[in-house]
Amino acid sequence: MYANGLMGAAAVIFDAAGRVLLVKQTYGDCNWALPGGYTEPHESVVETAVREVREETGLQVVADRLNGIYYGRQRDFHHFVFLCRTVGATAKPRPSSSEVAACTYWPTEALPHPMSDLTRRFIRDAVARDAVAVAGTPALPVIVTSRTWPKRVETSRRRLVALAVVFDADGRVLLVRQTYSGCYWAYPGGFVERQESITAAAVRETWEETGLHVIAERLCGMYYSVELNSHIFVLICRPRDGDGSPTPCSPEVSACGYWSPDALPEPMHDAGIRFLRDAVSGRPCTLPVMIRPSRWLEAETPQDCTPGWQADNG
Secondary structure, X not given: OOOOOEEEEEEEEEXXXXXXXXXXXXOOOOOEEOOEEEOOOOXXXXXXXXXHHHHHHOOOEEEEEEXXXXXXXXOOEEEEEEEEEEOOOOOOOOOOOOOEEEEEEEOOOOOOOOEOHHHHHHHHHHHHHHHXXXXXXXXXXXXXXXXXXOOOOOOOEXXXXXXXXXXXXXXXXXXXXXXXXXXXXXXXXXXXXXXXXHHHHHHHHHHHHHOOOEEEEEEEEEEEEOOOOEEXXXXXXEEOOOOOOOOOOOOOEEEEEEEOOOOOOOOEOHHHHHHHHHHHHOOOOOOOEEEOHHHOOOOOOOEOOOOOOEEEOO
C-alpha cells in the first residue's frame, strides 16, 4: 500500500475590519498569497498553519476551524486551509522570512496582484463560509487543477489514511473482519495511494474489501496520531442503490456485514468505537482531533492541548 502524499496548510486570518492577511513571496512569480507551506515531519496540518504564520509574519495565531480541503491530482497534493485568529489584538504582521517581502491586510473585494487563481479560490471560499456562519467542516475535498499548485517539491510526504463509515437503511454500520494483527473488526479503509484523493481512497477501499460501490457524502472526522505521524480521515458514505450485499473481496478481509451501533462485535479497537461515536453524534468536525493510541476514549469533551486543537490526550 502506498502511504504517502504531499500535504500543506494555509491560514486565512481576518482583522477587525474583515480584511485578509496576505504575504508577498520573494520566489517564483512573487505572488501575494496566504501564509502557509508544506507540512514538516511529525507535524499535524493545524500545526503547519500556525507555524507558517509565525515564521512568515511574526504573528501568533490560533486555528479555529477548517475552511477547506483541496486536492491536486497531478501533483498528488492535499492542501488544508484553516480560519485562524491572532493572539494579541495589537500585534502587527511583519516579514519574518527570506521568502516574504511584505505582509499586510487587504480588503477581500480589492485583492492585490499578482495572485494565483488558487489563492483567490481559498479566500472566496473562506469569505462565503464566514458570511453564512457555517459551523463544522467542509463536506468533501475540492478537486482543483494542478497548474495552480506550487512548483517546489519538499520532503512533506506523510501517511494518509481514509476510512468509510457506511450506514444501511436501518442505521447499521458496515464493518469488515481483518485477517491480520488481531483480526479486529474495523471500517473499510486504508492508505491513500499515489495520485488519489482522500475521498477516492475511501470509495476504492470499500469496493476492494466488500464489493460495494459507495458514494462519499461528507467528512465526519479528522484525527492525527502523534506516534504514527498519520492523518486519519473518516468519511460518511452510502451504498449505491441496488448494489447488493457486502462480500469479502480481499485476502485482508475474512468477513463483512452490517452491525447495530449499539451491539458492535468483538474484538474492535477503541479507535473504531471512537470514530463511530463521533460519526453518529452529529457534532461538527471543525479541527483534527490529536490522539494517542492508548487514550482514544477517555475524553468525552475534548480539552485543549495545543491552541486551536480538539485534543484527546487525557
